[in-house]
Amino acid sequence: MERKNEYALITGATSGIGYELAKLLAKNGYDLAIVSRDEQEVNRKADEFKSLGAKVTVICKDLFSQDQVYAVYSELEANGISPSVLINDAGQGAYGKFIETDLRKEIGVVNLNIISVIILTKLFLKDRIAKGSGKILNLASVASKAPGPWQSVYHGTKAFVLSWSEAIREELKDTGITVTALLPGPTNTDFFNKAGMNESKILEDPSNLSSPEEVARDGFDALMNGDDKIISGVKNKMMVAMTNITTDSMAAHRMSEMQKPKTEK
Numbered sequence: 360m361e362r363k364n365e366y367a368l369i370t371g372a373t374s375g376i377g378y379e380l381a382k383l384l385a386k387n388g389y390d391l392a393i394v395s396r397d398e399q400e401v402n403r404k405a406d407e408f409k410s411l412g413a414k415v416t417v418i419c420k421d422l423f424s425q426d427q428v429y430a431v432y433s434e435l436e437a438n439g440i441s442p443s444v445l446i447n448d449a450g451q452g453a454y455g456k457f458i459e460t461d462l463r464k465e466i467g468v469v470n471l472n473i474i475s476v477i478i479l480t481k482l483f484l485k486d487r488i489a490k491g492s493g494k495i496l497n498l499a500s501v502a503s504k505a506p507g508p509w510q511s512v513y514h515g516t517k518a519f520v521l522s523w524s525e526a527i528r529e530e531l532k533d534t535g536i537t538v539t540a541l542l543p544g545p546t547n548t549d550f551f552n553k554a555g556m557n558e559s560k561i562l563e564d565p566s567n568l569s570s571p572e573e574v575a576r577d578g579f580d581a582l583m584n585g586d587d588k589i590i591s592g593v594k595n596k597m598m599v600a601m602t603n604i605t606t607d608s609m610a611a612h613r614m615s616e617m618q619k620p621k622t623e624k
Contacts, residue, residue, distance in 0.1 A: 366416070367390070368392045368394070368479070369381050369384070369393050370422060370448050371395075371448035372395065372448070375546070376448055376541075376546060376548065376578070377449065378571070379572050380448065381393060383575055383579045385412065386411055390413050391405075391408050392415075392440055392442060393417060394418045394422065396419065396422070398419045416435075418431055418435070420434075422449055425474060425475075429478060431479065442486075443493055444495075444496075444582070445479060447479060447495070447496070447497045448498045449471060451467070451472065451513075451554060452513035452550060453512055454554045455555070465512045468516060469512065472513070473516050473520070483495065487536055488534060488536070491535040492536065493535070494537050495536070495538045496582040498578075499517050499588070502518075503517035503521035503540075504518075504599045504603070505607075505610040505611065505613075506614060509618040521542070524539075524540040524588070528587055537582075539588065540588040541574070541591065542588060542589065543592070544569055544591070544598065545567055547569065558620045558622070559618050559619070560616070561617050569592050573592070574592070577592075
């Protein structure tokens with residue numbers, strides 16, 4: 360594979376969909392700048408990506424902290440790196456009824472899923488706009504298309520990501536920079552464990568879960584094509600189509616039935 364001498368900046372590259380996207384980018388000639396707060400894990404993954412032929416720059420930052428998000432670009436600039444691709448993959452959920460969930464955790468979810476994405480995208484655009492080229496992939500979710508009881512804050516953050524991605528895509532249409540939103544459904548990653556969702560009904564049938572490899576391939580292809588958005592998986596396309604023709608209250612009830620605890624009547 361001929362190297363492109365271009366960098367992709369990827370958050371969430373140590374596991375799940377982000378990890379699979381990083382592998383695809385490395386295999387397709389991109390060098391990588393990967394961000395994680397877990398120094399040991401990010402260095403292990405960096406060695407793996409290097410074995411695929413990529414140069415890899417490791418940036419150990421905590422994306423729950425605004426100051427550290429800004430510091431990501433300071434570190435890139437210090438290394439003379441101007442990424443031509445930005446993958447905003449890192450994200451988390453918080454499971455439970457809103458009245459009972461931990462407010463600090465939910466503020467952290469908003470900081471990671473929205474604030475860090477806004478900051479990195481703004482810095483990416485300020486760097487790339489004069490260069491006239493760039494590609495952005497934002498991880499939205501089919502959760503962006505329906506209210507989400509038991510995951511109300513997470514669904515709200517993903518609705519923001521989708522709406523905002525479509526808005527800035529329109530603003531950027533004559534700049535040479537594209538913005539693509541990837542909408543996976545439930546995927547076989549560590550997301551559910553981190554969100555505290557292991558007792559959710561959504562995990563009762565493993566066949567409901569997409570593979571991160573398939574989701575990443577859909578996202579990668581859409582990113583390279585400059586598509587506006589991609590819903591990954593036939594089942595998820597059908598679910599979104601159903602949501603589009605039902606009332607919000609009906610969609611919320613259906614989502615509640617899917618996501619509530621197995622013990623909940």
